[in-house]
Amino acid sequence: MAAFHPLAASRVRISPLLPAASAATAPVYACAAPYSRRRRFSAIVATAAAAAAATEFDFNTYMGEKAAAVNRALDASIPADEPPASLHEAMRYALLAGGKRVRPALCLAACAVVGGREAWAMPAAAAVEMVHTMSLVHDDLPCMDDDDLRRGKPTCHVVYGEPIAVLTGDALLSLSFHHMARTDSYPPDVDADKHPARVVRSIGELARCIGSEGLVAGQVVDLEMTGSAEPVPIDRLEYIHLHKTAALLEASVVIGAILGGGSDEQIERLRKYARSIGLLFQVVDDILDVTKSSEELGKTAGKDLASDKTTYPKLLGLEKSREFAERLLSDARGQLSGFDKEKAAPLLHLANYIAYRQN
Amino acid sequence: MAAFHPLAASRVRISPLLPAASAATAPVYACAAPYSRRRRFSAIVATAAAAAAATEFDFNTYMGEKAAAVNRALDASIPADEPPASLHEAMRYALLAGGKRVRPALCLAACAVVGGREAWAMPAAAAVEMVHTMSLVHDDLPCMDDDDLRRGKPTCHVVYGEPIAVLTGDALLSLSFHHMARTDSYPPDVDADKHPARVVRSIGELARCIGSEGLVAGQVVDLEMTGSAEPVPIDRLEYIHLHKTAALLEASVVIGAILGGGSDEQIERLRKYARSIGLLFQVVDDILDVTKSSEELGKTAGKDLASDKTTYPKLLGLEKSREFAERLLSDARGQLSGFDKEKAAPLLHLANYIAYRQN
Numbered sequence: 001m002a003a004f005h006p007l008a009a010s011r012v013r014i015s016p017l018l019p020a021a022s023a024a025t026a027p028v029y030a031c032a033a034p035y036s037r038r039r040r041f042s043a044i045v046a047t048a049a050a051a052a053a054a055t056e057f058d059f060n061t062y063m064g065e066k067a068a069a070v071n072r073a074l075d076a077s078i079p080a081d082e083p084p085a086s087l088h089e090a091m092r093y094a095l096l097a098g099g100k101r102v103r104p105a106l107c108l109a110a111c112a113v114v115g116g117r118e119a120w121a122m123p124a125a126a127a128v129e130m131v132h133t134m135s136l137v138h139d140d141l142p143c144m145d146d147d148d149l150r151r152g153k154p155t156c157h158v159v160y161g162e163p164i165a166v167l168t169g170d171a172l173l174s175l176s177f178h179h180m181a182r183t184d185s186y187p188p189d190v191d192a193d194k195h196p197a198r199v200v201r202s203i204g205e206l207a208r209c210i211g212s213e214g215l216v217a218g219q220v221v222d223l224e225m226t227g228s229a230e231p232v233p234i235d236r237l238e239y240i241h242l243h244k245t246a247a248l249l250e251a252s253v254v255i256g257a258i259l260g261g262g263s264d265e266q267i268e269r270l271r272k273y274a275r276s277i278g279l280l281f282q283v284v285d286d287i288l289d290v291t292k293s294s295e296e297l298g299k300t301a302g303k304d305l306a307s308d309k310t311t312y313p314k315l316l317g318l319e320k321s322r323e324f325a326e327r328l329l330s331d332a333r334g335q336l337s338g339f340d341k342e343k344a345a346p347l348l349h350l351a352n353y354i355a356y357r358q359n
Numbered sequence: 360m361a362a363f364h365p366l367a368a369s370r371v372r373i374s375p376l377l378p379a380a381s382a383a384t385a386p387v388y389a390c391a392a393p394y395s396r397r398r399r400f401s402a403i404v405a406t407a408a409a410a411a412a413a414t415e416f417d418f419n420t421y422m423g424e425k426a427a428a429v430n431r432a433l434d435a436s437i438p439a440d441e442p443p444a445s446l447h448e449a450m451r452y453a454l455l456a457g458g459k460r461v462r463p464a465l466c467l468a469a470c471a472v473v474g475g476r477e478a479w480a481m482p483a484a485a486a487v488e489m490v491h492t493m494s495l496v497h498d499d500l501p502c503m504d505d506d507d508l509r510r511g512k513p514t515c516h517v518v519y520g521e522p523i524a525v526l527t528g529d530a531l532l533s534l535s536f537h538h539m540a541r542t543d544s545y546p547p548d549v550d551a552d553k554h555p556a557r558v559v560r561s562i563g564e565l566a567r568c569i570g571s572e573g574l575v576a577g578q579v580v581d582l583e584m585t586g587s588a589e590p591v592p593i594d595r596l597e598y599i600h601l602h603k604t605a606a607l608l609e610a611s612v613v614i615g616a617i618l619g620g621g622s623d624e625q626i627e628r629l630r631k632y633a634r635s636i637g638l639l640f641q642v643v644d645d646i647l648d649v650t651k652s653s654e655e656l657g658k659t660a661g662k663d664l665a666s667d668k669t670t671y672p673k674l675l676g677l678e679k680s681r682e683f684a685e686r687l688l689s690d691a692r693g694q695l696s697g698f699d700k701e702k703a704a705p706l707l708h709l710a711n712y713i714a715y716r717q718n
Contacts, residue, residue: 078571084579087571138529143521162502163582166525170497171570173529177536178566181559196555200540203562207537211530212437212446220443223522 057345059353063105066125070104071096073126077179090160090168091175095133097151100357102350103128103248106277107256109346110270113339116260123185124202124259128252130176131206135215135248138169144223173210177203191261202255209251218244225310232310238279245285246278253347266339273335273347280328281354286311287321288359329355416704418712422464425484429463430455432485436538449519449527450534454492456510459716461640461709462487462607466615468705469629472698475619482544483561483618487611489535490565494574494607497528503582532569536562550620561614568610577603584669591669597638604644605637612706625698632694632706639687640713645670646680647718688714 078091104125111121140147140155141162148158157165179185180203186195208214222240225232253274257267290313312321332351336344437450463484470480499506499514500521507517516524538544539562545554567573581599584591612633616626649672671680691710695703 084571084576084583086583087576087579091571134529138525141522141525143525163500164579166497166500166502167575167579170493170528170532171575173532174566174569174573174575175571176566177562178570181563181566183559183563196559199559200542200555200562203536203559204540204542207533207535207540210533211537212443212450212534214533216526216530216533217443217446220446220523220526224443224445 057349059346059349062346062349063100063353066105066108067101069122070101070108070125070129073122074129077126077130077175086160086164087167087171090156090164091171093159094137094156094168095130095172097153099129099133099151101129102281102354103132103252105346106249106274106350107252109350110253110256110262110274111260112256113270113336113343113347114257114260114262114266115343116256116262117187117189119187120190120261121256121259123180123182124206124255125252127176127180127206128248128255130172130179131210131215132248134169134172134176135210135219137165137172139219141165144219176206180206194261198258198261202258205251205254205258209247214243214247214251218242218247232315234315237310237312237315241279241282242275245282246275249278249281250274269335269338270347273332273351276328276332276335277351277354280325280332280351283312283321283325283328284355284357286313287318287325288357290318292359325355416708418705418708421705421708422459422712425464425467426460428481429460429467429484429488432481433488436485436489436534445519445523446526446530449515449523450530452518453496453515453527454489454531456512458488458492458510460488461713462491462611464705465608465633465636465709466611468709469612469615469621469633470619471615472629472695472702472706473616473619473621473625474702475615475621476546476548478546479549479620480615480618482539482541483565483614484611486535486539486565487607487614489531489538490569490574491607493528493531493535494569494578496524496531498578500524503578535565539565553620557617557620561617564610564613564617568606573602573606573610577601577606591674593674596669596671596674600638600641601634604641605634608637608640609633628694628697629706632691632710635687635691635694636710636713639684639691639710642671642680642684642687643714643716645672646677646684647716649677651718684714 074095075092078088078095080088080092082088107121107125107128108118112118136150137156139145140150141157147155149155155165156168160168180199191198210216218240221236222244225236225240250271253270254267257270262270289311312324316324329351333348336348336351339347433454434451437447437454439447439451441447466480466484466487467477471477495509496515498504499509500516506514508514514524515527519527539558550557569575577599580595581603584595584599609630612629613626616629621629648670671683675683688710692707695707695710698706
């Protein structure tokens with residue numbers, strides 16, 4: 001299948017989950033317009049390729065394993081046959097609908113890169129996916145984005161009705177905090193002295209990224225912009241994406257690093273990494289919306305264009321959008337340079353994946 | 360004003376915030392039907408009256424002071440003039456609309472009764488009010504209970520529209536956890552070693568009472584019952600109220616006790632106290648809906664009857680509903696007997712207030 005590459009200027013053969021070695025040599029960089037950090041960028045690409053080769057990191061296997069483990073945790077977190085059955089069914093429908101589990105993978109990878117055991121961050125990995133799903137369920141509501149299709153399936157309110165969809169989101173949001181706060185969510189080998197403070201700090205990060213400093217703020221400004229006659233300035237677009245998308249990706253990474261026992265300096269470097277890939281995620285999403293079909297995306301494609309929504313391609317054009325994405329990818333990679341190469345491989349490949357994904 | 364007393368068989372003169380001494384001697388107990396715990400009940404009433412007299416506890420002043428302190432905390436928790444302005448405005452509209460602040464008062468009183476400083480529980484007191492407000496905003500939505508009036512004012516979606524109302528609820532829910540998790544929410548004299556674990560445990564209690572084990576579960580079953588041709592059995596009605604109303608009242612008390620440094624035994628006794636007043640709260644609410652006007656309630660009265668909703672008065676009749684309320688009040692008071700009388704006065708009077716309130 002000749003897939004259209006969001007960062008490439010022309011159609012290239014590329015697997016949906018592209019290993020970094022091929023990503024680093026893909027034509028995207030060859031045709032990129034020159035910009036000030038070109039030298040540093042090339043060096044990073046070379047380092048990334050070398051690291052990938054040295055560790056022979058298998059990204060597809062990694063993501064498959066993490067998704068399976070997270071799915072088991074999510075499945076166990078909501079009883080299938082306890083009352084209220086309709087609510088639990090709707091929560092499970094929304095939460096276990098597939099999805100790539102990118103946020104949980106980022107959380108687990110950040111925990112590992114600072115030397116923590118992945119199991120210490122598993123409750124948080126499940127929690128960030130619950131929050132992500134909650135935001136999708138509420139954003140899809142008829143009074144909001146009015147979306148009928150999500151992850152290739154009818155949206156929650158289409159199947160269960162609007163009241164249950166609102167309540168499913170509320171229940172998933174509270175479950176995320178319940179899951180993180182429960183002592184029995186964690187393995188017994190967490191540091192008994194330091195663990196409670198780490199959990200409190202993590203919960204603070206998660207909570208902050210949801211409300212008026214995060215997802216909700218992004219959605220509010222997004223709604224305000226939609227259908228507006230005024231052209232949306234680039235800084236407003238960036239505000240939307242930093243809040244609506246990047247904030248939760250940032251929290252996923254930062255929480256993983258906190259629960260893994262990372263130092264403040266490590267946590268802040270990973271925060272910068274996460275901010276870059278967060279914005280990158282949205283820029284690529286915008287590009288994919290313009291260039292892919294609904295079938296390929298598993299959600300309604302061309303919706304942004306149809307609804308006259310401002311996107312990066314609309315504001316900057318496709319080419320400049322791709323260049324912006326490249327710069328963000330390079331910045332993210334740069335933040336990983338101080339970490340152990342082998343341990344940083346998952347985060348490096350996750351950044352590549354976010355840049356080169358096909359849906 | 361000849362107010363109609365929810366627990367009385369006939370109209371009696373009673374102030375809206377009734378001091379316990381008068382409550383204990385109000386005609387309600389004289390006309391109560393006999394039941395097995397009558398002796399114990401009388402003893403408790405006598406104790407309550409004695410305690411009230413001994414401490415000369417001024418409930419109105421207490422509630423006024425606590426409400427003012429909580430309102431200051433709530434006001435400070437949401438910036439008035441930071442973006443996104445529309446969201447912050449809607450959050451402030453819903454949260455600062457008045458309200459009696461019963462849940463925060465319970466939280467602060469529970470902290471004090473186990474020997475804690477009220478300031479240790481103030482972030483939680485604010486948080487439980489945020490959660491309460493969130494549940495009101497979402498339950499009032501057109502797709503849910505479709506209520507236009509709340510606390511005497513137009514509901515959030517009437518003023519700001521449905522999308523903002525959904526998002527306001529989400530933002531308040533996440534803010535509650537953010538507020539509880541922030542280190543700077545707490546005064547510096549909390550026990551540095553034990554505080555983080557107490558906060559984690561408290562957050563777990565708060566989160567549990569919201570989702571499929573609490574508020575949301577109650578609302579789901581309530582929606583399922585509304586308009587159903589089947590008569591609702593009493594156990595189902597109790598399920599609704601235990602989840603929709605009692606769960607958050609329970610969490611308010613339990614969290615206060617945890618943050619105050621209460622022992623597990625104290626916390627569990629206060630949990631039982633809270634469960635009784637939680638159900639009491641709803642039984643009285645049902646009675647008030649039948650017996651009061653919209654103006655007096657500050658919300659649409661007679662709505663339960665109009666919507667053919669099952670209530671305690673409908674299932675048991677007014678008289679039996681009042682007897683049930685009395686038993687719950689007596690059970691609640693019984694749980695306070697082991698605590699220092701002076702310190703327990705606010706919780707005792709809060710139970711009385713919940714029983715004897717006029718709206």
